[in-house]
Amino acid sequence: MDVAAAHVGFVFAAYALSAAVLGGLAIRTVITLKVLERKLEALEARQAPRRKAAT
């Protein structure tokens, strides 16, 4: 039982690392997407008044 307890540290490290890496990946993906969505909105807003002026 003692041996198993000593190894719990490895288990914790494995799960913590997995959570950190996968969580970081998810955050980075979402942030990239948000930034691009905002950039697209800005571009479309710039083009809309131009279209209005053309008509």
Place this chain on the structure above:
Amino acid sequence: MKPIAALIRRDLGVALRQGSSLGTAIGFFLAVVMLLPIGLGPDQALLQRIAPGALWIALLLSVLLSADRIFLDDYDDGSLELLASGPLSFELVTLTKACVHWLTAGLPLAVIAPILGFLVNIGPDQVLPLAAAMIMGSLGISLLAALGAAVTVGLRRGGMMVSLLILPLYVPVMIFGVAASTPQTIMAGSGVSSLMILAALSLAALVMVPIAASAALRAYMQ
């Protein structure tokens, strides 16, 4: 037949006149092989044990890193595009260039390497098996190096990419090459089968590399 012969004659002529590939390859090989005993220390027995593996690594790296010129010159001055639209199939062109590199650099180095093995205290009974294995594998090694050259021909930092992409492909060549080179495995009977597998790998590369290399070159030229 004549266009192929013309291409071979031209490339051979350039290679022999410039001599840069073989020179680069030998230079790099010597550098690695001379640094090894210095790095590993005076233990001669240790050196002899690792000699086949060390020589194989030096051979692979030397061929790989000296191959970047295979397509570069023709790519830079536009003759590669001419060759792509010419009468020969582009796969045949890339195969020819790779084989010229093999004849002028890969094969000579595979012959010289075991002889230079004395620099890493190779045992006298190891030289011939090593030579046989290296020569048997040299075609595959040159072909894969040509693939690396094709895939990175237009990249600025091509050297690092070549190593990353092609060294994994070298792993089986090296495994079976070293297995065929060590007297222990030869006595155990697996030396010949390793040679056969090396030959099979070279044949597989013969089929795969022209297709992949010409695809890569076409991607860069468009």
Place this chain on the structure above:
Amino acid sequence: MVQSFANPTRFLRLADRLTPWAAGATAILMAVGLYLALIRAPQDYQQGETVRIMFVHVPAAWMALMVYSFMALAHGTAIVFRHPLADLAAKAAAPAGSCFTFLALATGSLWGRPMWGTWWQWGDARLTSMFVLFLLYLGYLAVWQAVSDPIRAGRIAAIVAIVGFINVPIVKFSVDWWSTLHQPASVFRMGGPTIHPSLLVPLGVMAAAYAMFFLTLWLAAMKAEILERRIHQMQIAEAGRA
């Protein structure tokens, strides 16, 4: 069916509808899986608690291999069918795949240390081929960075993906052959000699959770790629008008 997704706008509409479901499924599966893995699964009589590492190690390794296969398949589709989004599909999958591979290596190392007393074992077939796979992922990502023209980058990346795909079983086979020849002192074996059903169920749930996680992120990454292309086109049009 794949052809109908060639239209980026239609793909985006589908992705937008699918993403919430995928995210929800991920959350549920992860929660259930973690509960089963950490609380319900019994201790292995040989390995004790460390067997629980299997539940994050094996799914990561499976995903690493599956994602690379998906990438090779996507590029193959791009070449054969000239599907306009297929290259992007592979590009969107690569970061996740490389993370899975890294986790497979790291958690495997953490599993190996208490079990076999060693962080790493050079010359083991699975380790070597997984390491090669990791390098291939890095090389693949580097291609998209290094080549400025996206179309050309897609073609070079395709070669890396496809050549690498052939590579991995070759490396595994050859090192396996080498290992059996040289009879290493210890041989890695996944999950022990047999997998008890009480361990199989958590493993399955975690594997499904990882797969759903990948699907969710991949949909988001695809949307990002498509939007980025659209932005680029609009910027060019804007510059042309100015």
